[in-house]
Amino acid sequence: VSLARACFRAMNTDVEVLSPVRESDILWAKTVDAIRGVFEDVENRLSRFRPDSELSALNGFAGEPFPASPLLFRAVRMAVEAARATAGIFDPTILRALEAAGYDRSFELITSTRGRSEATVLGGYRSIQCDDDTHTIRLDPEQRIDLGGIGKGWAVDLALEAAVSRPDICINAGGDIAARGSPGIDDGWTITLEDGGQDEPGPGTGRPVTVLIRDAAMATSTVLKRRWSVDENLHHLIDPRTGRPSESPFRSVTAVAASCAQADVAAKIALLMGEDGLAFLEERGMHGLAVRHDGSTVSTSLWPGR
């Protein structure tokens, strides 16, 4: 048995699929194809950067009841539930503020180094109407939504479901990870935490550089990536309370949760909440490590090395 690794590009990020396989395992390639298919489907339907995506169509019909596919309907409903669970600190309706800050096209195409503030209304998500009977979604007129804060994590969860026949598998989409079983070496998957800082958490801080997870998901949210101006502190993590990129005391937060969608949202929320963020995770039974801008770290109580 050896550890097979397949890599492909999807949702503007590198996706890595890992699983212990035997030489005779002829189904590995099919599993990878199935996982790739999930990412392609999610990207094709939920990307705000594709004018022909279903999400773009929904945004184009704000103010009208929109008949949604099961995938879009459930993604929007989940985003609304996440917004409700975070009192609106996660909010899929912050798209205008995100675009105003400069993130108005796929990240690699951004040329602007200036941003402007866009007044946002905390709780914008409350006006999204999802009708379970008709599978229609109605946005407020002028309202547009972005599922970028949850879509990738959800795609990882769906991909893991698609590979349900594999008891040991790890899927990593740009740091959004879902891990089942183990690679056969340890009792779980060993993962390095990297947030792009010069002084990675670990050495000198008493924190482990690597952690092991099993049957869990992990996501890291950082202001050091998807950043288009250092001078103006322009990055992709918009605080709905201000309508501006977050001024969090943390440069990154890693969260561990039951699902990758949860971890994805939890990492962002904890970062946006700042010093209160880890308590938010702890109260909901999740685990997290936050790295301050100086490289020092703070974690939830059960994080290893604490």
Added chain:
Amino acid sequence: MNRTDKNRKLRKLQIAVGAAGIAGLGLFSGLAAANTHASGSQSSTPDQQITRLENAQGGSFFSVGGQVAPPSSSSSQPQTSSGGS
């Protein structure tokens, strides 16, 4: 886009979504087949896969966060990294 155009486009969309639904929800169509093949057993439909995830999540978005074990220390060679996004 005026209202007539908008309504026309919306009708087209409704037809497209309806057709997708008839064709097995039009969602992960190749996936279920691949999954059946991979597992050698009866596969769930893509819609069931999403439902299973939603049920696992259990109502409120973070309701089962506490079911997850904390990470543990490891001195092994890492298999991958959480690089952040």
